[in-house]
Amino acid sequence: MARAASVLVEACLGGSLVRLTASKDRSKGSQREVARRWQTVAFAVVALSLLPGCVGIFAASGGVSLSWGTHSHGALLGAVALPVEGDGYQVHREWRARGRTFAIEELVGGLTRAFARVEHTAPGSVAYVGDLSLRRGGDSSMHRSHESGRDVDIFYYAVDGEGKPLPNPPAMIRFADDGAAVAWSSGKPGRRMRESLPDAHLDLRRTWALVASLLSDPIMEVQWIFIHQPITELLLQEAEREKADPALVARAREILHQPTDASPHDDHMHVRVFCPVHSRMFGCVDKGPRRWWKKRWKYMSPAS
């Protein structure tokens, strides 16, 4: 059974999932864990193989995406590419060539809806997008996560000294605790930026609008938005200034989070979504201590 599964998975995924499973087997593998993993893979493959052809199922248009494994050890099936430009956003030109514009369809849909909503409420908005995942997930040499199509990096919105959106920044910008731009963040060790840093500031209005849109999406469920803690405070103050829905602000207070094992997210926000239900059935694993929050929110009325 395992051999048959490996052949089918190899055919559908080009080997990324098999390699992942094999490497996990070598590094950790108690026999029970190995058997459990193969059972999951075999179940997924048999179920999917009943459908008409791997290529057909995993085609980007109208296909069903599956996130497999965890955010840091995973794979992606039936990936959907985020178009490099759309209403209110662009994949930043420096990031386009990296080939990491893929995700599950729920994330791609949620992002495009959120960017468009921000653009609608604050015309002239452009969110610059960094990495999502590789087409088949896995292999995240540049990140500790982004392996299973559920993670995305988004630049903070920035405004110039006159309060206008900062056009075409050549890189991410690092912001101080008071929201002032302090340095370029090139993303490549040793890379020196030729452009001088403009007089710029975190655009709290648009950045809060994006957070609010992501958390309010009717389909996508955000698990975390990783943000430098002082920036979270600025955003929550902005939300209160705007008299945002207190329930939404309370959710944001739980979901905006600076992980202790990552460098400060002072140059971008990192959004991670929960495993969709159908992905969870096929081996998608949410990590983190707060899954129960999701259940509570799921059954909260919008007004509560």
Ligand SMILES: [Zn+2]
């Ligand atoms: Zn990231």
